[in-house]
Amino acid sequence: MSVRGLAGAVVALLLAWAGSAGAVLPMVTHDGRPYVELTKVAASLQTRVDATPVSTRARLRSGDNVVTLTRNWSQVLVNGKPVVLDAPVRVKHGVWLVPRSFVGRVLPTLVAGAPAAAAPVRLVAAAAEVALADLRVRSYPSFTRIVVETSAAVAHRVESSGPKEARVRLIGLTSGAQADDVRDGFIAEVRLERAGPDGLLRVVFEGTAGTIRATTLADPPRLVLDVTRPTEPAVREGREQLAPLKMIVFDAGHGGHDSGATGPTGLMEKDLVLDVTRRVTKLVEERLSLKVRLTRDADYFVTLRDRTSFANRERADLFVSIHANAHRESATDGVETYFLSSEATDSAARQVAALENGVVQLEQPGGRPTGRVDIVKAILWDLAQSEFQAESSRLAEVVHDSMTQSLRISNRGVKQAGFYVLGGAAMPAILIEIGFVTNPREERRLKDTKYRDEIARAIFAGLAEYKRAWDQRARAAVESPSLTRTR
Numbered sequence: 001m002s003v004r005g006l007a008g009a010v011v012a013l014l015l016a017w018a019g020s021a022g023a024v025l026p027m028v029t030h031d032g033r034p035y036v037e038l039t040k041v042a043a044s045l046q047t048r049v050d051a052t053p054v055s056t057r058a059r060l061r062s063g064d065n066v067v068t069l070t071r072n073w074s075q076v077l078v079n080g081k082p083v084v085l086d087a088p089v090r091v092k093h094g095v096w097l098v099p100r101s102f103v104g105r106v107l108p109t110l111v112a113g114a115p116a117a118a119a120p121v122r123l124v125a126a127a128a129e130v131a132l133a134d135l136r137v138r139s140y141p142s143f144t145r146i147v148v149e150t151s152a153a154v155a156h157r158v159e160s161s162g163p164k165e166a167r168v169r170l171i172g173l174t175s176g177a178q179a180d181d182v183r184d185g186f187i188a189e190v191r192l193e194r195a196g197p198d199g200l201l202r203v204v205f206e207g208t209a210g211t212i213r214a215t216t217l218a219d220p221p222r223l224v225l226d227v228t229r230p231t232e233p234a235v236r237e238g239r240e241q242l243a244p245l246k247m248i249v250f251d252a253g254h255g256g257h258d259s260g261a262t263g264p265t266g267l268m269e270k271d272l273v274l275d276v277t278r279r280v281t282k283l284v285e286e287r288l289s290l291k292v293r294l295t296r297d298a299d300y301f302v303t304l305r306d307r308t309s310f311a312n313r314e315r316a317d318l319f320v321s322i323h324a325n326a327h328r329e330s331a332t333d334g335v336e337t338y339f340l341s342s343e344a345t346d347s348a349a350r351q352v353a354a355l356e357n358g359v360v361q362l363e364q365p366g367g368r369p370t371g372r373v374d375i376v377k378a379i380l381w382d383l384a385q386s387e388f389q390a391e392s393s394r395l396a397e398v399v400h401d402s403m404t405q406s407l408r409i410s411n412r413g414v415k416q417a418g419f420y421v422l423g424g425a426a427m428p429a430i431l432i433e434i435g436f437v438t439n440p441r442e443e444r445r446l447k448d449t450k451y452r453d454e455i456a457r458a459i460f461a462g463l464a465e466y467k468r469a470w471d472q473r474a475r476a477a478v479e480s481p482s483l484t485r486t487r
C-alpha cells in the first residue's frame with residue numbers, strides 16, 4: 001500500500017498539552033496499522049528530524065533527550081536505552097513514519113525534556129477514520145438540539161460563536177457537505193462542510209445567537225449540541241404553562257406509498273385516518289376556539305420526523321396522531337390510546353409500536369437499514385418528550401375515556417410504548433388507534449361514514465374536556481401564581 005493510496009485513510013490524532021489548545025497530528029494507516037509522520041511529531045515538539053530520505057537512521061532531539069530510529073526496526077533508542085514499539089519504523093517515498101505507539105511510549109520523555117513543556121502529553125483522541133452516520137435537528141420551545149451521529153467517537157472544538165453563526169470543528173470527520181433547513185424561529189440552518197481533514201458544522205442563526213452546550217455520548221457515538229435560545233428559559237416555561245391552549249396539530253398516519261394497515265376487503269388505514277382526522281378538525285375548529293394544523297391534508301407521504309418538526313415549528317400546544325390498528329388474529333378488536341415511553345406497557349404494546357415505527361424503513365429506500373433497536377435509541381436521544389410525559393398521559397386518558405364511553409367498542413386501555421412519531425414532539429403528544437381494520441366486523445363499521453362521525457365526535461369531546469381542565473388550571477395559576485410551579 002502506498003502512502004498516496006492511504007490519503008483517504010488519514011485520520012486525526014489530537015494531542016493536547018495540558019492547559020493549551022493542543023496540536024493535531026494527522027495519522028495514516030500502513031499495513032493496517034496507524035502511523036504518524038516523524039517530521040510532524042518533531043514539529044509538535046518545535047524541533048527537527050535529523051535524517052535524509054535515503055539514510056538508515058534518524059535522530060530526533062528535544063532538549064537533552066535524543067531518540068535514534070532505524071528504518072524497518074521496531075526498537076528505538078531513547079537516550080541510549082532500547083524501547084520496543086508495536087510495529088517497525090517505516091520510510092515510504094522518503095517520508096519517515098513511526099507507529100502510533102511511539103506517541104505513548106517515547107513522546108512523554110521528549111515532552112518532559114522540551115524546554116517549554118511543563119506537563120506530559122495526554123492522548124485525547126486517537127480515532128479510526130470517522131464518517132458521518134446521521135445529522136439530526138430537532139426544535140424545542142427553549143432550545144434546538146443538533147445530533148451528529150458518527151461511525152466512531154469524534155473530537156470537537158467550538159471555534160466561534162459570533163452574532164450570526166456558531167462553528168463547531170469535528171476533528172477528522174470525513175463527510176460530504178450537508179445542509180438542514182431548520183427555520184424554527186431561532187436557527188435558520190445547520191450546515192456541515194469539509195474543512196481540510198475535518199468537518200465544520202455551521203449553525204446559522206435567524207436573529208440573535210444562542211449559546212451552545214456540547215455533550216459527547218456513546219453507543220452509538222454522537223455529539224449532542226444543545227443550542228439555547230437567548231430568552232430566559234425559566235421565564236418562557238412559566239409563560240407557556242399559563243397560556244391558554246391555542247393550537248392542535250392533528251397527524252393522520254401514513255399516506256402516499258405507505259398505506260398502513262389494510263383490511264380484508266381492502267380498507268386502507270391511510271385513507272380511513274385522513275377522513276376521520278378531517279372530521280375531527282371540522283368539529284374542533286367550529287366548536288372549540290382552537291387553531292388546527294394538519295401534518296398532511298391529502299394522500300401523500302410525510303416522514304415521521306417531519307410530522308413532529310412541523311408541530312414544533314408551528315408551536316402547537318398538542319400533537320394528536322390518528323391511526324388504525326392491525327393484528328394477525330382477525331378477531332382482535334377495540335380502541336387503544338398511547339403516549340410515548342421508552343418502556344412498553346406490555347409485549348402487545350411493543351408490537352403496535354414496532355408496526356407503526358416500521359414506516360421508518362419506507363422513508364429510507366436504499367438507505368441505511370434502521371432496526372427496531374435504532375428506533376428506540378433515536379427516541380431516547382431526544383428526551384424532550386419526557387418533560388411532557390405526565391401531561392401526555394393525562395391527555396391520553398381523557399380522550400380515551402371519551403372514546404370508550406361513546407363508541408360501544410372494546411376498551412384496550414391507555415398504554416405506553418416507544419412511538420417514533422411522538423418522540424420529537426415538544427408538547428404533550430398522543431397516538432390513537434381507532435380500531436382494527438383487520439377485524440372484518442370493525443372494518444365494516446370503519447367504512448361507514450356515520451361511525452366515522454361518531455369517532456370524530458368522541459375524540460372531539462375528549463379534547464374539549466381536556467381543554468376545559470387546562471383552562472381551569474391556567475386560570476387558577478394566574479389567580480395564585482405561587483402554586484403554578486407544581487402544575
Ligand SMILES: [Zn+2]
Binds near residue numbers: 260
Ligand atoms: Zn398506523
